[in-house]
Amino acid sequence: MSKTKVHRLGDLQLKIMKVLWDSNEATVADVHQSLAGERDLAYTTVATMLRKMEARGLARHRVDGRSFVYRPAVGSDAVTRGMSDHLLDRLFEGNLADMVSHLLTTREVSREELSKLEKLIAERKKSL
Amino acid sequence: MSKTKVHRLGDLQLKIMKVLWDSNEATVADVHQSLAGERDLAYTTVATMLRKMEARGLARHRVDGRSFVYRPAVGSDAVTRGMSDHLLDRLFEGNLADMVSHLLTTREVSREELSKLEKLIAERKKSL
DNA sequence: CTTCATCTACTACCTTGGTAGTATTACCAG
């Protein structure tokens, strides 16, 4: 089991993962392109990061001509889950209700969003 | 406006902050003591970390005899908020409902917790 | 063949969190 620690992704790594998840396969140039505007990084920065990420088990690559084509090695679900869990544990000692309640009480939520959540909770309750 | 970036606290730093929040004032020895068992750190490790944290604006200290008495310089609210927001932005592009819904759908929640949340949402809705 | 663009590889830094040893200081017991 590789047990890739998927709960500690830096900002850049996460952004890169998102590109990979969206495109499923991407060359360094593709990723660099996708990130342009938002972040103005050197091409080599992206390349280096991708190599590091592969070493960490976050991505894999295959060779196409002279280029490396990267693809994600972990799913976005696992990452989202891992990172959320990490925060949940660290901040709320694993108490989910505490976390949700904190989220809900400390910021703006529209009536629509609340209704959506109400529906979600109702559904969830039924399936217990 | 010190603008202390309060969204990136390491595991140890957060644990230390929790001790400070709980005790309001604590010496290095106190913190070290509080952490013992859970984590077996050298006394100097705690001392160093506290010094670093003070440099980062997370804590302050006053002198009592030969000892430093530390107190938090940022509230637990701000930290909880900052860290949650950071994750919310990074993972869910700031969409709160998405985050809550992810939390609710990907793990176990008891009927009681769901009811609690329902109530919370109802309250929230009223005050809009 | 030569030149140029394009890739990857390697190396190098910087920052921050984490961890801890050594040095120094200062107080306290005898």
Next chain:
DNA sequence: CTGGTAATACTACCAAGGTAGTAGATGAAG
């Protein structure tokens, strides 16, 4: 006064994220 103890200060590392320059290889254009 003399040890010993307990504090902080200083220094030193390591790992990981982030950033990028330089070198070397290779393919394409002329």
